[in-house]
Amino acid sequence: MRIDAVDFYYLAMPEVLDIGDGSQDALLVRVQAGEYVGWGECEAAPLVSIASLVCPMSHSACKPVRDSVLGQTLDDISDIYRIGALVRANSLDLLQAEHTLSGIDIALWDLLGKKLQAPVFQLLGYANAYPKLPYASQLFGDTPAQTLALAQQVRAAGFKAAKFGWGPYGLGSVSDDAAHVYAAREGLGADGILLIDAGTVWIDDVAKAQARLAALQACRVTWLEEPFVSGALKSYAALSQSAAPVKLAGGEGCHTFYMAQHMIDYAGLGYVQIDTGRIGGISIAHQVAQYAQRNNVTYVNHTFTSNLALSASLQPYAGIENDIICEYPVALKQLAWDMTHEHLLPDSAGLIHIPTGVGLGITPNLEGITPYVVDCDIQVAGKSVYRTPALRA
């Protein structure tokens, strides 16, 4: 087979708010080879990724991603790795290239799964997909009372684990932040797994993070996520020395295998969180999951958009039984919910099951998507280099 079409669709809510919610827009990717179609999704601002798909060549290591994908042979999984390497070489200096490649790589795995009549996790070499324990992932309330109510809601909904992040956390005083963490613990109950996400708020300031440790330890928080930006390895390592029994989590910002490898090797992490839609797709995320396992760091998916992205995010560690916890967005915008026919819902024991259908086991709902398509026309010197393609199955 040859790759005949690579179509990108920019979807957005009517209004995109200035909040840490990644489900407000989406970049859906459709790849066609012969009679087969695969679907994927890129994390990050859609128009920037579309630009890196189609921009005119700037120099020999700065080519549009599309040029390394369209027309390529696609017969088995070695072709997916070959195409990924080609994109990384030809678009070396195009910083958005990994984001753009991610959605394409996911779609290629989905497509080959359909051709080979197998779920993606089997193509990755896993005999089984083990169920995952979802943590309800959401933002902090604006006040501790709101955080308490949110925690009570997820507990009432049956979640055994919950994560609160972003919002006001880290921006106010140490006691303000402590009040939110205590409220989350109270609402979740004594036996719930509580996770806190600082959303990189302290950049690289170890002292600011250390000042919050007492409340996190007293509330038996399992992990403190992203106290610092991804590259602040020394700050992570320093904080990890005094955080026990709280472990550090991070890695969602990694957009190459090597960034994730550095975090595993040097940041003192207990959990590495990888966004399949950013790091280069399922291929690279799977490589990180294997590396993490060899180095006794727990792999966790990072995802905050549709259930298509959720399924893609689970494949890289589907067969690692002990890495049981998974991110599960519970406050998706309507767009992200309407994007797919199937939805991954917790079973009666509160566990999420990775689809066993072919490919990703999730199909886009084209009718559901239609109202959110943002029509785009990108012109260079009067010539259109990108026009939103018609939605087709």
Ligand SMILES: [Mg+2]
């Ligand atoms: Mg996070």
